[in-house]
Amino acid sequence: MLALNADISFAQALDAPKAPATEVKLDTVTVQRGELQQTVDAVGKLQFHRFADVNVQVAGQIKNVLFAIGDTVQEGKLVMEISPAIRANQLETNRAQMARLRAELADQQAQTDYAESQFKRQTLLKAQNATREDAFESSRMGASTARARIDAINAQIQQLEVTLKSDEESSHNTQLVAPLSGTVVALNARAGQTVSVGQAGQPLMRIADLSQMTVQARVAEVDVTRLRRGMTANFQTPGYPGRTWSGKLRQVLLVPAEGSGEQGKPTFYNVLFEVDNPEQELMSGMTTQVQFIVAQAKDALLLPANLLGQRDAAGMYQVQVVNPERRIVARKVKIGLRNAQQVQVLSGLEAGEQVLVGPVPAPALVLQSKPTAPVGKP
Structure with missing residues (x-):
C-alpha cells in the first residue's frame, strides 16, 4: 500500500528571505516497499478435470438405477442394471441349433468318407478297364457333392458361432459399473427406459x-x-x-x-x-x-504508475520529490516492472521519500537534482 500524505508546507522564494512564508498544501505519496506482479x-x-460416462453395451431395458445426482460412488461399484433384448430362450434355441449342425456335420463327414473311398475304387478300376464310364463318373460326382455339403455346414456353424458369441456377451453385460470413483453429476436414465448400443444423445450417467x-x-x-x-x-x-x-x-x-x-x-x-x-x-x-x-518483484520500491512523467531518451522518467526542507525537487528515476497501477523503482528514489501528486504549485521553488544512488532489484 502507498501512504498518501497531505498538508506539507515549504518556504517560498529563497531570494526574498524577509517576505512572510507562504503555506502551500500539497498531496504526496510515500515511496514504500512491497510486491509487484505483472499479469496477463x-x-x-x-x-x-476427470470424468467418465456410463453407457450400455447391449440393447435392452433399464431394470434398475442405483444412484442419483450428487451421490458418491466407488470405481467398480454397480450403478445400473439392464434387461437385455436377447432373451434366454432365444439363446437356448441358438445353442440347440448349433448342436444339430454339429451332428449333421459328423454324419456328412461319414458320408463323405464313404463317397471318397468309392471314388478311389472306381479310379483304380478305370485304370484297369474294369468298370463302366458311368459308374466312374457317378462316384466322382458323389464325392464332390459330399465335400460341398461339408463346406456348407461349416459355413452355417461359423455364422451361428458369431451369433452365439454376441448373444452370450449381451447376457453377461447386464450390469453397469462405475468407471472411476467420484460423484454422479448427470443422470439421464430411469427404470423401464429402453436403450440401444451407440444411441445418440446424452450419456446415461456421468461420474466426475x-x-x-x-x-x-x-x-x-x-x-x-x-x-x-x-x-x-x-x-x-x-x-x-x-x-x-x-x-x-x-x-x-x-x-x-x-x-x-x-x-x-x-x-x-x-x-x-x-x-x-x-x-x-x-x-x-x-x-x-x-x-x-x-x-x-518482492520487496520492491513501489510508486503509482500515474505519477511518472514523460520518458526521456535515456529511458528515465521524471517525478517531483518533496525533500525534508519542504522544497520540490525534480528527480530522474529508472523503472523496472510495471502494471496498470504501480511501477517498480530501480533507482532515483528511496523508501520513505515523498513524491508530489499532481502538478507543481505556481509559488513553489523547483530545484534540479541528480538521481540518488540506484536501488537494487529485489
Whole structure:
C-alpha cells in the first residue's frame, strides 16, 4: 500500500528571505516497499478435470438405477442394471441349433468318407478297364457333392458361432459399473427406459472426480505468447467474493478458440490449468477472472504508475520529490516492472521519500537534482 500524505508546507522564494512564508498544501505519496506482479488477465470457465460416462453395451431395458445426482460412488461399484433384448430362450434355441449342425456335420463327414473311398475304387478300376464310364463318373460326382455339403455346414456353424458369441456377451453385460470413483453429476436414465448400443444423445450417467477442477481461460493473441508452462495462475469467481484460488499453467492449446479469429473477430486461445477443490466448493461452469503471473518483484520500491512523467531518451522518467526542507525537487528515476497501477523503482528514489501528486504549485521553488544512488532489484 502507498501512504498518501497531505498538508506539507515549504518556504517560498529563497531570494526574498524577509517576505512572510507562504503555506502551500500539497498531496504526496510515500515511496514504500512491497510486491509487484505483472499479469496477463483473461476470462475463463471451470470444468471437470476427470470424468467418465456410463453407457450400455447391449440393447435392452433399464431394470434398475442405483444412484442419483450428487451421490458418491466407488470405481467398480454397480450403478445400473439392464434387461437385455436377447432373451434366454432365444439363446437356448441358438445353442440347440448349433448342436444339430454339429451332428449333421459328423454324419456328412461319414458320408463323405464313404463317397471318397468309392471314388478311389472306381479310379483304380478305370485304370484297369474294369468298370463302366458311368459308374466312374457317378462316384466322382458323389464325392464332390459330399465335400460341398461339408463346406456348407461349416459355413452355417461359423455364422451361428458369431451369433452365439454376441448373444452370450449381451447376457453377461447386464450390469453397469462405475468407471472411476467420484460423484454422479448427470443422470439421464430411469427404470423401464429402453436403450440401444451407440444411441445418440446424452450419456446415461456421468461420474466426475470433483477433488480437482480445470480452468479453461480465453487469452488474447497479443498476450498468449507471454505465457509459459508451469507459471502461476490465480483466479476469482463471482460465487465466492474476495477469495482467490491458484494453480500452475498446464497447456496452451495450439488452435484458436471456437468462434474466434473469424471474419475480423479477435483471436483467442484456450489455456488450461488445474486447481485443487478438496471441499468441492467449485462447480463446473463457474465464471473465472484469471491472472497469469508473467513476472513479479518482492520487496520492491513501489510508486503509482500515474505519477511518472514523460520518458526521456535515456529511458528515465521524471517525478517531483518533496525533500525534508519542504522544497520540490525534480528527480530522474529508472523503472523496472510495471502494471496498470504501480511501477517498480530501480533507482532515483528511496523508501520513505515523498513524491508530489499532481502538478507543481505556481509559488513553489523547483530545484534540479541528480538521481540518488540506484536501488537494487529485489
